[in-house]
Amino acid sequence: MKRIKFACLFLFLFAASLSAQDLAKQFQQGNDLYKKKDYAGAAKAYESVVKKGYSSEGLYFNLANAYFRLNDVPKAVLYYEKAKNLNPNDEDIQYNLNLAKLRTVDKIEPKGEISFYEFMKNIIDFQPSVRWGAYAVVCVWIALLLFALFLFSQTFIFKKTGFYGGIIFLVFFLVFLALGWERHEMEIEPYAIIMTTESDVKTSPEDSSGNAFVLHGGTKVKIQENVGEWNYIRLTDGKAGWAKMTDMEKI
Amino acid sequence: MKRLLSILFILFSAIVANGQKLTASAPAEVGMNQDFQVEWTVNADGNNFKLPPMPDFQLMGGPYQSTSFQMVNGRTSQSISLTYQFRPKHVGKCTIGPATVQVASGTISSNSLTINVVQGSANSGGQASRQPQQQQPRGGGQPQAQSGSDGQNNGDVFIKISLNKSNVMEGEAVLATYKLYARNVQLNQLMMSKAPAYNFFWSEMLPEEKNPQMTQEMYNGKKYAVALIRKVILYPQKSGTLTLDPMTVTVAGVKQVRSNDPFFGSFFPEYQQFSQDIKSTAYSIKVQSLPEAGKPAGFSGIVGKFQISAKATRNKLKENDALNYTVTVSGTGNFSQVEPFTLSMGPEWDTYDPKTSDKLDKEEDRISGYKTFDYTMVPKVAGDYKIPAIHFSYFDINSHRYVTLNTNDIPVTVEKGSGNNGNASVSTLNKQEVSLLGQDIRYIKSKPGTFSDAGSYFYGSAGFVGLAITPFLAFIGLVVYKRRRAEENLDVTLRRRQKATGVARKHLKTANLLMQKKDAIAFYTEVLMALYGYVHDKTGLEMAETSRESIQEMLSSKNIHETEISSFLQIVDQCEFAKYAPVAVQMDMEPVYNQTLSLISTLEGQLK
Numbered sequence: 001m002k003r004i005k006f007a008c009l010f011l012f013l014f015a016a017s018l019s020a021q022d023l024a025k026q027f028q029q030g031n032d033l034y035k036k037k038d039y040a041g042a043a044k045a046y047e048s049v050v051k052k053g054y055s056s057e058g059l060y061f062n063l064a065n066a067y068f069r070l071n072d073v074p075k076a077v078l079y080y081e082k083a084k085n086l087n088p089n090d091e092d093i094q095y096n097l098n099l100a101k102l103r104t105v106d107k108i109e110p111k112g113e114i115s116f117y118e119f120m121k122n123i124i125d126f127q128p129s130v131r132w133g134a135y136a137v138v139c140v141w142i143a144l145l146l147f148a149l150f151l152f153s154q155t156f157i158f159k160k161t162g163f164y165g166g167i168i169f170l171v172f173f174l175v176f177l178a179l180g181w182e183r184h185e186m187e188i189e190p191y192a193i194i195m196t197t198e199s200d201v202k203t204s205p206e207d208s209s210g211n212a213f214v215l216h217g218g219t220k221v222k223i224q225e226n227v228g229e230w231n232y233i234r235l236t237d238g239k240a241g242w243a244k245m246t247d248m249e250k251i
Numbered sequence: 252m253k254r255l256l257s258i259l260f261i262l263f264s265a266i267v268a269n270g271q272k273l274t275a276s277a278p279a280e281v282g283m284n285q286d287f288q289v290e291w292t293v294n295a296d297g298n299n300f301k302l303p304p305m306p307d308f309q310l311m312g313g314p315y316q317s318t319s320f321q322m323v324n325g326r327t328s329q330s331i332s333l334t335y336q337f338r339p340k341h342v343g344k345c346t347i348g349p350a351t352v353q354v355a356s357g358t359i360s361s362n363s364l365t366i367n368v369v370q371g372s373a374n375s376g377g378q379a380s381r382q383p384q385q386q387q388p389r390g391g392g393q394p395q396a397q398s399g400s401d402g403q404n405n406g407d408v409f410i411k412i413s414l415n416k417s418n419v420m421e422g423e424a425v426l427a428t429y430k431l432y433a434r435n436v437q438l439n440q441l442m443m444s445k446a447p448a449y450n451f452f453w454s455e456m457l458p459e460e461k462n463p464q465m466t467q468e469m470y471n472g473k474k475y476a477v478a479l480i481r482k483v484i485l486y487p488q489k490s491g492t493l494t495l496d497p498m499t500v501t502v503a504g505v506k507q508v509r510s511n512d513p514f515f516g517s518f519f520p521e522y523q524q525f526s527q528d529i530k531s532t533a534y535s536i537k538v539q540s541l542p543e544a545g546k547p548a549g550f551s552g553i554v555g556k557f558q559i560s561a562k563a564t565r566n567k568l569k570e571n572d573a574l575n576y577t578v579t580v581s582g583t584g585n586f587s588q589v590e591p592f593t594l595s596m597g598p599e600w601d602t603y604d605p606k607t608s609d610k611l612d613k614e615e616d617r618i619s620g621y622k623t624f625d626y627t628m629v630p631k632v633a634g635d636y637k638i639p640a641i642h643f644s645y646f647d648i649n650s651h652r653y654v655t656l657n658t659n660d661i662p663v664t665v666e667k668g669s670g671n672n673g674n675a676s677v678s679t680l681n682k683q684e685v686s687l688l689g690q691d692i693r694y695i696k697s698k699p700g701t702f703s704d705a706g707s708y709f710y711g712s713a714g715f716v717g718l719a720i721t722p723f724l725a726f727i728g729l730v731v732y733k734r735r736r737a738e739e740n741l742d743v744t745l746r747r748r749q750k751a752t753g754v755a756r757k758h759l760k761t762a763n764l765l766m767q768k769k770d771a772i773a774f775y776t777e778v779l780m781a782l783y784g785y786v787h788d789k790t791g792l793e794m795a796e797t798s799r800e801s802i803q804e805m806l807s808s809k810n811i812h813e814t815e816i817s818s819f820l821q822i823v824d825q826c827e828f829a830k831y832a833p834v835a836v837q838m839d840m841e842p843v844y845n846q847t848l849s850l851i852s853t854l855e856g857q858l859k
Contacts, residue, residue, distance in 0.1 A: 020702060027699040034695050055705035058696040065695050086700075096692040129710035130703075137718040144722035151733055177719070184710040198632055200598055214598045 023049050027059060034062065039069040057086040061093055068100055074217035076100045078193040081220065081251045085187050088125040104218030108237050124182045132180030136173050143169035190223040192233070192248040199248070201241035205230035212241035221248065271295040271354050273361040275347065280367040283342055284532060286311050291361055292332040295354045300333055303348030307368075312336035339368040407434040408502055410480065410531035411470075412495065415616050420539045421490050422554030422585055423648055426457075426616040429480040429498060429531065432470060436525075438504040441478060444528065445499035452493065453486040453587050457613050484618060486585040488552070490540030498531045547644035547655050554646045555584015555617075561641055561658040569666050574628045576638055578605075578658070581621035584645065586611055591624045592641050599632040630665040637662045751788035755781045755851050759844070766840045774840055775826040778847050782823060785851055799823070811857050818850055 030045035046063035064079030080097035087093065127135075143166045150162030194215045202209045205227045215221070215235075221243070225232035231248065234240040277289040291300070300314075314333040339345060344367055349360040408431070415426040431441060459481070468477040480500060487493055503526040541554070557580055564575040580589050591605045603626070611620035630636065638661040647654045709715050758781030765774040783802075790805060799820065806816050825843055 023702050024699065031695060031697060049702075050705070053705050054702045056700040056702045058699035059702070062695040062699075065692055068692055092693045092696070099690060099692050129708060133710035133715050133719075137715065140719055140722045144726055147726050148729055151729055173719075180710045184708060187708065198599065211598050 023052070023054055027062075030062060030066070034066060037069075039066045042066045043070065055082070055086065057083045057090065057093070060086065061090075061096070064100070065096065068096070073100055073103045074193055074195045077104065077218040077220070078195070078249055078251060081191065081193060085251060086128055088128055088183075101218065105216030106219040108219065108235050108239075120182075124179055124186070127179075127183065129180045129184035129187055132176050132183055136176035136180055139169045139173035139176060143167075143173060191251045192221055192223055192231070193251060194219045194221065194243075194247055195249050196247045199243050201233065201239075201243045202230075203241060205232075205242040209242075213239060215243065220251075223248075223250070271297075271356060271359055273297075273350065273352050273359050275350060275361040275364050277347065277364050277366055279365075280369055281339055283339060283368060283370050284530060286336050286338050287366075288334050288336050289347060289364070290332050290334045291350050291352075292330055293352050293354065293359075294328060294330040296329065297331065297352040297354040297359075299353040301351045302335070303350050303363075305337070305347060307340055307345035308337040308347070309340055310335060311338050339366070342368050342370050344368075407436060408432065408438075408527065408529055410498060410500060410529055412498075412531055412534045414534075414536065417537075418539065419487055419536060420554065420646075420648065421488070421541045422486055422552050422588075422646065424555075424585065424617050425485050425487070425536070427481075427483050427485055427495065427534075429482075431478040431480055431500060431502065431529070432468070432475040433478070433502070433504075434473060434475045436504050436506040438465075438476070438478065438502050440501075440503040441480070442501045443480065443498065444501045445497075447496035447498045449483070449485060449495065450493075451488045453488060453585055455484040455486075455587070455613055455618055457482040457484065457615075484613065484616065486554070486587070487536065487538040490538045493536050493538055495534040495536065497533050500529045500531075502527055502529055541646050542651070545653050547642075547653055549642055550644045550646075550653065551588065551590065553585060553588050553644070554648055555582055556647055556649060557582035557584060557643070557645050557654075557656065559641065559643045559656045559658060561638075561661070563638060563661045563663065566662060567664045567666070568630065570630055570633055572629070574630070574663065576626040576628060576661070578624045578626070578641055579621055580623075580643065583617050583619035584648070586618055586620070586622050589622050592643075594626060594628075595639065596628055596636070599630060599634065599636070601629040601631065603627045603629075630663075633665045633667045635662065635664055747788040751785050752851075752855060754788060755785035758784060759848060759851070762844060762847075766844055769840075771840060772830055775830045775843075778843060779823065779826045779830075781851070782819065782826075782847065785854070786819075789854075809857075811854065815850065815853055815857065818846065819854075822846055822850065 026045055026049050030042045030049075033039075033045055034042035043063060043066035046059055046066060049059055050063065060079045060083035064076045064083060067073075067079060068076040077097065077100045080093060080100055083093045084090070084097060146162045146166035146169060148162070150159050150166060153159050153162060194217055197217050199215045201212045201215055203212045219235070221233040221235060223231045224234055224240070226245070227242075229245050230242045231245050232240065233243050233248075271294065273291060273293045275289060275291050278287050281287040293300075302310075312335070314335055317332045317334070319330050319332075344365055347364040347366065349363050351358050351360050411430050411432055413428050413430070415428075416423075419425045431438075465476045465478050468475050480498070485495075503524075506523055506525055541552075559578065559580050561576065561578045563577075568574055576594070578592060580586075586609065591607060594602055596602050605624040605626045607622065607624055609620060609622040611618050611622070628638075640660050641658045642655055643657075644653060644655045646652075703709075758777050762774050762777040762781065765777055786802060786806070790809060802823075803816055803820060806819065807813075822843060829843075
């Protein structure tokens, strides 16, 4: 029995390492094709990794670049946004995303936000939730060690260091936990990019209802509700309406 | 003689009474808006003339007095006439009661008159019946300066409305003609002071002639000078009885004044300036409603006869190019109601409001020509589209049925524009963004970064929760561990203390047995164990610390008397010595045993 378990674990590890190697190989293949200006081929190579269910900021970024070169602005925006979700702090991603957004039809002015909120958002966006989570975990373990020191040390100075240090790291842990929570909320917020050249946004989830407005490819929308094949979407400037699910792709 | 005189007097008075008469005269029939005159004549000198109460008429002017003398067969007779001008207040038979006047012989009354007031335009017939009386030359009398209102006034100038059709349908054109009729006056000026408002009508004024010519026309057997005031084409907007509001025209001119001077009047006719407001009567039209049967859905009240055509300037164009689409409606009817058509081209097109132009001829009784709607449309997205057909419904006035005309769908192909879509919105970019537009994207990354499952998040995952919660559990575990260990330590000392006497007694019991067996070494070992064990258990000290000094120190710290300490040490020394001494120098074991027993029982009391 033990032997079977061991064999299973070994197989799993082997498969995992093989697949990681495989992914890196395909990624490299995409990069090579990109260098040769075969953007369609590069996009295909990157896509094959994406289709396996893996994601990484570099993968999304390069794929978005390939789509940008192929003049597929909506897809470029989609993958830049995905990359940005994985690493909100990357300047290259933000730069290319801005360039791609310039080539979209809709120019949506975001509603003015309160400066404090903006400030908080900048802090929250500093790291993806995975990093905030990792920071929080590290802090809580350090706090544990310090509390253990406090408990078992016979020396006064160690006891004191252990107690106050433990409390400081516990506070850090809570802060990172909160930032991670906010960031995670943002990450799982169902944003989508309009993928069709044009998408009619209706006043109610019916084909027969009137058009509220029209969106064009590459526009970022927030999905708030879903009824059948219709999504209730909201723009950053506050406009809202019902658009077909098939017209958009979730970030 | 006296009797004769009285007969004569009666006779005379009868003659006098017969002679003094007050007579009233007026036309038998007058129109509703017509002023008329009533004349009372008394053939004697009289005063204190009283008008009867007249609830049905409004006094408009008067009295105008005239006196006439007549000489018949050498006798003169005098008559005084008083003329008043009235206007009827309502239609129907109205009575003027008797008027009274004081004459020498007393108060006399006039006859009463019944006047028939009729609706509608002035009937000059009634007035005409008075004309002979007025034209009757009157003997003597002064020329009348105040003749402005007498004789030929309203009845001689009036407005007549005529319609070219008596039976009109909703939306059907009807021509209304306003004419001014005048007789015995010369009109110099004609001005509309109150134009009628045509409620519930679309009205199209026909252009006025620049120099309207007076024409001659016979009306009621009389010759009138006629001026055309207005011609208007009216389209009734609803069925039922509709009323044309009256029109008021101010006329000015000259009229002949008939002289009352029997000697000079006829030779030198006098003329007088006058200015007058002439009001037409209200006119009612009966309008038939359009049939409900077969009324098309989009019918908007257009009546006449029409054709429709539509064409686009081109069928193929590029994004953001303009397309012109022209719809022309031509024919005859109420064009003013032909409104632009709404085109639904969908959100891919910018459709601008159409430019409307028309060329319409207003003929006698109809408006014909065409009306054009010019639409400009700009496609924003490439694709195949069609301009939807237009449906235009009207009621054919000739065949009396509804007709719906349709144009054809016009297919339009829109090709991709030369520039990309972004170009259209470049103007909305700010300066910084425009400079960015020229930049190229940053190059791809050579390293993919860590691959993770797409859509899976570390934050909030089971692993994350585990890693974050474990330290807390571990901390709790540590605290629990520490406390339990402390508790355990506490327990061991306590138990040992409680059992100390028992353990010592157990050792002493073994020692007693060994004493009887004369096994000295085992005996002393046992006694030592009893003593050390007892002290250790009682004080909680470890067995390792069994040096003589440490025990002494410890015992004194526990407030044991010096005698007991020294006795303890003495026994220990004895035992240690005896344990290693040769068999020959065996001591008696009995006193050691008894000493130990008594020492332990003493310590039992002191080591609490």
